[in-house]
Amino acid sequence: MIVDCLQYSKPSRERFLEWQAGRVGCVHVTLAVWETARETLSVIGQWNDLFAENADLVALARTAEExxxxxxxxxxxxxxxxxxxxxxxxxxxxxxxxHDLGVRIVQLTYNTQNSIAAGCWENEDSGLSTHVGRQFVRELNQVGMLIDLSHCSERTCLDTIEASSAPVAVTHANPIEFVGSEVELGRRPKSTEVLNALVARGGVVGLSPYVRMLKNGIHTTEQEFVDMISWSVDKFGAEHVALGTDFYTGYGIEAVKWWRMGRWGRESPFPIDEQAPVVEWPAWFTSPEAFPSMVAAMEKSGFGTTELDLVLGGNWIRLFGEVFDRQTP
Amino acid sequence: MIVDCLQYSKPSRERFLEWQAGRVGCVHVTLAVWETARETLSVIGQWNDLFAENADLVALARTAEExxxxxxxxxxxxxxxxxxxxxxxxxxxxxxxxHDLGVRIVQLTYNTQNSIAAGCWENEDSGLSTHVGRQFVRELNQVGMLIDLSHCSERTCLDTIEASSAPVAVTHANPIEFVGSEVELGRRPKSTEVLNALVARGGVVGLSPYVRMLKNGIHTTEQEFVDMISWSVDKFGAEHVALGTDFYTGYGIEAVKWWRMGRWGRESPFPIDEQAPVVEWPAWFTSPEAFPSMVAAMEKSGFGTTELDLVLGGNWIRLFGEVFDRQTP
Known part of the structure; x- marks a missing residue:
């Protein structure tokens, strides 16, 4: 079974049909980045409608068993x-x-500083905050939410891995040691120190074909992506490497501005080219329909059945089972 | 004229009568600590009622002239x-x-980390945040809001004094060098480095008889408080030292819990003694009615008319004029 541990496309039946065509068994979707509690309730309401209208294709899952x-x-x-x-x-x-409404994965911060933690865009990295951050990590652990560190700072990753009583995730990021630290302005790729600490506590990292996190950007080949998976499996273990494509489509420039600066900014920290496409994907991954081709390339590269099962979905299912089901009522 | 640049009593006619008895010409009051935008609108609505019912005693001021x-x-x-x-x-x-609703003074954070800045309770102090913090400081400057650093961390103070295009305030805190760093668990008193930087840019510090920020706590005498004012005037200049008593009354233990941990905590970072009084004031300052006695003690200690005018209110009026009136529409 294929589990893609992050997609952020505008949801629609068209996307769900792509999931079916790509034989994707599970997708972790993003409900909110800067949305308030109230706005997020409406997003959940929209998903509820989509589940009702597309019950032949999709359903909400609250546990690994579901x-x-x-x-x-x-x-x-x-x-x-x-x-x-x-x-x-x-x-x-x-x-x-x-959690009662079905949310199971929470990233502590999205690029910038908040009350809980420093994000990957901060120049001064104070990590998980002393009071608010540590109390929220404990609460997320107790309630049964998986903590995601993808857009967090180096130190937030290290602090949280240590503070969390449950294993945590990097749902969508690539290893700096493989892709280099220069591929992305926003310090999104993860250091070997962070990934070693993550896996030592039972965590999982999801690798992504997002071009701003690939060594050769838009020119990266499918084989080079598979090589990154192989390298990561060798380095961090087949039980800890998985997929989180970060795939998204369906948005205009206004969405890019929203992601970059929510309502907190009048200027984007990084320039936004209004003429450029919102996002570009490598030719071999322009939609989740491309998963079977990627799987074939992995088989050709020597991945055995056990490894394939773990990397494609088994690792996420194991981690979800450990975290979602440990809820202490 | 006496300006008290912070009081946080539960507002009522009884308090306004105390202001009149104490000959207090202006009080900076706190509308919100952890309140949301919506909750703060209701607090403003309650104040509007109080202004209508007590028009003989109080009125809202939006400028130094008002x-x-x-x-x-x-x-x-x-x-x-x-x-x-x-x-x-x-x-x-x-x-x-x-600002359109009359708010003129904004503290960047209350003790803990938020998206804008580190508070004085953080063990790791990253100061003003790279993106959100710096954009908000610019906005506060442009709109004509006075930035208050009283509960902010050391580095937030230094970063903000440097980043702000307008002078800033410490509305209610005492100098560490005079009171010692051990008087308060929460690192509220301000370092000489911060106060020197503040005054170099035209800022003002308001001194407080709050017992947790006095060298001899509840036993501090009125003369010792006046000595702190004298020491501060000698050290930082008569144009930069003023009053911000932090006086409050009228609350129960629930308010203490709210101030300590808003909705973000399940445990207070510092133990709360439910049996102890919510707050205690020195015998010579149990209400703003005590100001005339304090003024007499200052005169007796050798404060001249010019110095008295500055410290009791002139410095705040000058700073308010510089900041509130620089609004660029």
């Missing part, structure tokens, strides 16, 4: 996640409230 | 302030919205 049952029925299981703690609005009791 | 006119009429001018950026909810355009 994911497996939905995938076994030939549909795609959707796992709700936040790419920021903005919807929690510094109210620790909203962790349980959003 | 403060002087209200005080000249024998009433007390109220300046609205926030002790946190929580009501701005990471929306940079809410700075102007709350």
């Amino acid at each position: 994911i497996q049952a939905i995938a076994a029925s030939g549909r795609t299981a959707v796992v709700f996640g936040f790419q920021n703690t903005a919807p929690l609005e510094d109210d620790i009791r909203l962790v349980q409230v959003f | 403060i002087q006119a209200i005080a000249a009429s024998g009433r007390t001018a109220v300046v609205f302030g926030f002790q946190n950026t929580a009501p701005l909810e990471d929306d940079i355009r809410l700075v102007q919205v709350f």
